[in-house]
Amino acid sequence: MPKFLIQATYTPEGTRGLLDEGASGRRAAVEHVVAGLGGTVEALYFAFGEDDFVAIIDFPDPVAMAAVSLGVKASGALRTRATPLLTVEEIDEATRRQVTFRPPGA
Template structure:
């Protein structure tokens, strides 16, 4: 299953919701969205700094990731960034593929 790193920052309204229901309530909400689309949550952590929390999630396909992203962003409670994660084996496979590329101006 494709794996994604999710970085999220709460809007002021989203922060009010977090304060009202707590971190465990948000974990349950994330689990509901992800499992409802056939995925699973590998890890979820709250953080300090630019992002309020990070997750590593698995989805069966990129369309499921896009569906979750659209629904979450449409709520206005979060700003999110999803980064596809690749295994070491996938990078080894990519490194072994021949690619024809010409640098600009060459």
């Protein structure tokens, strides 16, 4: 299953919701939406600084990740970034595929 690193920052409205609901409530909400699209939450951590939480999530396909991303962003409660994560074996496979590329100006 494709794996994604999610980095999120709460808006002021989202932070108020976190204060009202607590971290356990938000984790349950994340697990519910992810499971609804056939995924699993591998890890979820709250943080402070640039990001308010980070998660590693497995989805059956990138379209499921896109669906969650759109729904979350439309709520206005979070700003998120999703980064696809690749295994060592997947990168090894990528290095075996030859690509011809001409850089700009070359």
